[in-house]
Amino acid sequence: MTVKTPIYLDYSATTPVDQRVADKMIPYLTEFFGNPASRSHSFGWTAEKAVENAREQVAALVNADPKEIVWTSGATESNNLAIKGAAHFYAGSKGKHIITVATEHKAVIDPVRELERQGFEATFLEPEPNGLVDLEKFKAALRPDTVLASVMFVNNEIGVIQDIEAIGNLCRANGTIFHVDAAQATGKVDIDLEKLPVDLMSFSAHKTYGPKGIGALYVRRKPRVRLEAQMHGGGHERGFRSGTLPTHQIVGMGEAFAIAKAEMALENARIKRLRDKLWAGLSEIEEVYLNGDLERRVPHNLNVSFNFVEGESLIMAVKDIAVSSGSACTSASLEPSYVLRALGRSDELAHSSIRFSIGRTTTEEEIDYTIALLKAKIGKLRELSPLWEMYQDGIDLNSVQWAAH
Amino acid sequence: MAYSDKVLDHYENPRNVGSFNKDEKNVGTGMVGAPACGDVMKLQIKVGDNGVIEDAKFKTYGCGSAIASSSLVTEWLKGKSLDEAMTIKNSDIAEELALPPVKIHCSVLAEDAIKAAIADLRQKQGQNGEADACTAACKE
Numbered sequence: 001m002t003v004k005t006p007i008y009l010d011y012s013a014t015t016p017v018d019q020r021v022a023d024k025m026i027p028y029l030t031e032f033f034g035n036p037a038s039r040s041h042s043f044g045w046t047a048e049k050a051v052e053n054a055r056e057q058v059a060a061l062v063n064a065d066p067k068e069i070v071w072t073s074g075a076t077e078s079n080n081l082a083i084k085g086a087a088h089f090y091a092g093s094k095g096k097h098i099i100t101v102a103t104e105h106k107a108v109i110d111p112v113r114e115l116e117r118q119g120f121e122a123t124f125l126e127p128e129p130n131g132l133v134d135l136e137k138f139k140a141a142l143r144p145d146t147v148l149a150s151v152m153f154v155n156n157e158i159g160v161i162q163d164i165e166a167i168g169n170l171c172r173a174n175g176t177i178f179h180v181d182a183a184q185a186t187g188k189v190d191i192d193l194e195k196l197p198v199d200l201m202s203f204s205a206h207k208t209y210g211p212k213g214i215g216a217l218y219v220r221r222k223p224r225v226r227l228e229a230q231m232h233g234g235g236h237e238r239g240f241r242s243g244t245l246p247t248h249q250i251v252g253m254g255e256a257f258a259i260a261k262a263e264m265a266l267e268n269a270r271i272k273r274l275r276d277k278l279w280a281g282l283s284e285i286e287e288v289y290l291n292g293d294l295e296r297r298v299p300h301n302l303n304v305s306f307n308f309v310e311g312e313s314l315i316m317a318v319k320d321i322a323v324s325s326g327s328a329c330t331s332a333s334l335e336p337s338y339v340l341r342a343l344g345r346s347d348e349l350a351h352s353s354i355r356f357s358i359g360r361t362t363t364e365e366e367i368d369y370t371i372a373l374l375k376a377k378i379g380k381l382r383e384l385s386p387l388w389e390m391y392q393d394g395i396d397l398n399s400v401q402w403a404a405h
Numbered sequence: 406m407a408y409s410d411k412v413l414d415h416y417e418n419p420r421n422v423g424s425f426n427k428d429e430k431n432v433g434t435g436m437v438g439a440p441a442c443g444d445v446m447k448l449q450i451k452v453g454d455n456g457v458i459e460d461a462k463f464k465t466y467g468c469g470s471a472i473a474s475s476s477l478v479t480e481w482l483k484g485k486s487l488d489e490a491m492t493i494k495n496s497d498i499a500e501e502l503a504l505p506p507v508k509i510h511c512s513v514l515a516e517d518a519i520k521a522a523i524a525d526l527r528q529k530q531g532q533n534g535e536a537d538a539c540t541a542a543c544k545e
Contacts, residue, residue: 310444348440348443384419386445389424
C-alpha cells in the first residue's frame with residue numbers, strides 16, 4: 001500500500017481551494033480587475049455583476065435572499081459584526097444580557113468578553129457531556145433583558161450539530177436576537193434560512209473549498225435586523241461593512257458554495273462512509289473515547305481521546321498525518337482543549353485527543369493507512385507508559401498518591 | 406516544537422524499556438510525576454552484590470523529551486555505584502539532549518527518578534533513604 005505522506009486530515013482547519021473555484025477566480029485578478037463600486041464604466045459594471053452573481057450563489061446554499069448577504073473578510077469578522085453590532089444597536093431598547101456557550105469558537109467568546117468589558121453581562125452555558133446545549137437550560141438562562149444569543153451551528157472541534165431551530169424559537173419568543181456561527185456547517189448540513197428562526201449567521205469560504213480571507217454575514221430582512229457597523233468608510237454593503245470588495249475572493253466564495261450546493265449530498269455520503277470506517281478501525285483499540293455525540297454530528301469529523309498516552313508524544317508519533325490535537329503544548333504550560341474540558345473530560349483525556357477531519361480528496365487508502373498507523377503507534381506508546389502498565393495490573397489510577405510536582 | 410536529533414533518536418528507539426519485579430530485594434523503584442501534569446516516570450535499577458547498578462529499566466508517560474531523558478539515564482546508570490549515580494545532575498541530561506528551556510523540567514524529573522529509585526533500594530536494604538523526589542514544578 002503506497003500513500004503519499006503526510007496525509008491531510010485537517011479539513012476542519014481549512015480546505016484546499018477547489019480547482020474549479022480557482023479557475024473562476026483568476027480572471028478577476030487580471031482581466032476583470034475593476035472596482036465593483038465604480039458606477040461610471042464597464043470595468044466596474046463587470047465586477048459588480050460578478051459580485052452580485054456570487055451573492056446569489058451564497059444565498060442559494062442557505063435559502064436566503066441575496067439582499068441578506070453582507071460580504072466580510074471571514075467568519076471572525078462576521079461574528080464580530082453580528083455580536084458587537086447587534087448588542088450595541090439593541091442594548092438601549094432591550095437590555096445588556098448575552099447568552100452564548102462555553103464551547104463556542106474564540107471568535108465568538110472573545111467579542112462577548114469585550115462586550116462584558118463594556119458593561120454587558122454574559123452567560124456562558126456549559127453543554128451536556130455529548131457537546132449539545134440542553135434546551136431547558138437555555139430557556140432558563142433567557143432573561144427579559146437578553147438582547148442577543150450566539151450559538152454555533154457545528155462545533156469546530158467535535159463536530160456536533162446544535163438544535164438551531166429549537167434554540168431560535170426560544171429566542172424569538174423572548175424577543176432576543178439570535179446569531180449563529182455557521183463556519184463549519186456550510187456544505188455539511190442543510191441550511192434553510194427561510195424556515196430557521198435565525199437573525200444573523202456567519203459564513204466562511206475557506207472551510208468549504210473556497211479561498212481564505214472572504215466570508216459573509218447573513219442579516220435577516222423580515223423581520224428586519226439592524227446592526228451598528230464596526231468598519232466605517234465608503235458605506236459599502238449598504239453601510240454594514242465599508243471597504244472595497246475583493247471581487248476575486250467573492251467570486252471564489254460564490255463558486256465554492258455553488259459547488260457545495262450541487263454536490264454536498266453525494267459528497268457527504270462518501271465522506272461519512274470513510275469517517276465511519278475510521279471510527280470502526282480506531283475503536284478496536286482499547287481505551288479510546290469518542291468526544292461529542294456520534295449521531296448529531298457532521299459527517300466528516302471524528303474526535304478521539306486515547307487513554308494512557310500523553311498528548312505531545314502522540315502528536316510526535318503521528319507526524320505522517322496532518323491532524324489537530326486537543327493539546328496546545330506550545331509552551332511549558334500545558335493547556336488542554338477548553339472544548340473537551342467543557343464536556344467534562346479529564347485533563348489527561350483532553351490532552352491525548354486527536355481531531356480527524358475528512359474531506360473532498362481523502363481516499364480509502366489514506367483511511368486504511370491512518371488506522372494502521374494509530375494502532376501501531378498507540379501500542380508502542382502504551383508499551384512505554386507506566387500508566388498503561390498500572391491500568392493492566394488493575395490499579396485504579398485515581399487511588400494513586402501521585403508525587404505532586 | 407523542534408526536537409534535537411538525540412531526543413528524536415531516544416524517542417524513536419527508546420533504550421531499556423520495561424519493568425523489573427519491584428518486590429525483589431536488589432531492585433529499587435522510583436516513580437515520579439503525575440498524570441495531570443503530563444509526565445509520569447518510572448525508573449528501576451537492579452544492583453549486584455558489589456553494589457554496582459547492573460541493569461536499569463524505565464517506562465515514561467510524557468512528551469518526547471521526558472521519554473528521551475529517562476531513556477538516556479538508564480544508559481548512564483549501568484555500571485555506576487549508587488554514590489556515583491547520585492551525582493547525575495539534571496543539567497547533564499539537559500545538556501546531552503540539548504533540551505530547550507521549556508523542557509528542562511523533563512531532565513529534573515529524570516534526576517528525581519534516579520534519586521527516588523536509589524532511596525527505595527536503600528530503604529529496602531536497611532539504609533536510610535535520603536532523597537526527596539517530587540521537586541520538579543508542573544507549571545514552571
